[in-house]
Structure formats: C-alpha cells, structure tokens
Amino acid sequence: MSANLKGAMVDLIDVFHKYSGKEGDKYTLTKLELKNLLKNELGEFLEGPNDACVVEKIMRELDDNKDGVVDFQEFVGLVAALTVACNEFFKSDSS
Template sequence: MPTQLEIAMDIMIRTFHRYSCKEGDRFKLNKGELKMLLQRELTDFLSCQKDPELVDKIMQDLDANKDNEVDFNEFVVMVAALTVACNDYFVEQLKKKGK
C-alpha cells in the first residue's frame, strides 16, 4: 500500500500530464496549458491575485531554459516554492497563537 507521500507524488505527476498532453509537446506545458492548470488546480491561490499578467510572470519565472514551455522539473520547482510559502505562513500563524 502506498504511503501518503507516494500518493502525493503520484498526484503531482498525473496532474502535470493531464494538462501537458492537451497541445503541442505532450511532456511540457505551454502558456495556455499552464494557465488552465493554475485556474483549475490552484484556484484559491489565483483568486486572491489581482495581476492580469500573473500567468505570464509565472511562465517567465518557471521557464528556466527559455523555450516558452514548462517541463515537469520546472513545474515541480513551482509546486515546491508554493508549498514552502504555505508552510512558512502556517508556521507564522502557529507562532502567533503560541504567544
């Protein structure tokens, strides 16, 4: 039976490929696929953002090799960064409650 971490890894892989296979290179996200993934999978994150160019900025930041696509490694960097930010927020909230 898989562990929770193994299940989480499987979900990340499957989620990436569910969107990357829609157009063009089936192993990379183009801007439209990335936008769709962000809108559907990170709804709360996007809903509090007011920047209409947010997807463009995320794409530029993630696209390390500048091929105008996001590969799985680049995608994992985004998920890891957001996870760290969420954890930092969670820890700060716990510290405030502890005072």
C-alpha cells in the same frame, strides 16, 4: 498522514500530464496549459490566474531554460516554492 507522500508525488505527475497532454508537446506545458492548470488546480493560492499578465509572469519565472514551455522539472519548482510558502504560513499561524 504517513502513507501520503508517495500519493502526493503520483498526484503531482498526474496533474502535470493531465494538462501537458492537451496541446503541443505532451511532456511540456504551453502557456495556455499552464494557465488552465493554475486556474483549475491552484486558483485559491494564486491571485488572478485569469489575468494574462500574471500567467505571462509566472511562465517567464518558471521557464528556466527559456524554451517557451514549462517542463515537469520547471513545474516542480513552482510546486516546491508554493509548498514552502504554505508551510511558512502554517508555522506563523500556529506561533
């Protein structure tokens, strides 16, 4: 367990760029890129990432600066929120 925080950070950056480079600005996620990322990487956490409304909603929540795309900082906010939610889940599971 000890060595993996740095690996997790690198993975986070890698995953973001794997999707953000597909179309438009290579440093931001368009709605389609976000949808593919959610579906392929977080499909088991998020219900219905195939549903356009769900992607739309997540996109609106993530897009803090309202420029219509999700940058890395906005993306990390989603990952942090999901990580906290998972941690809560494990805490309540073990008590």
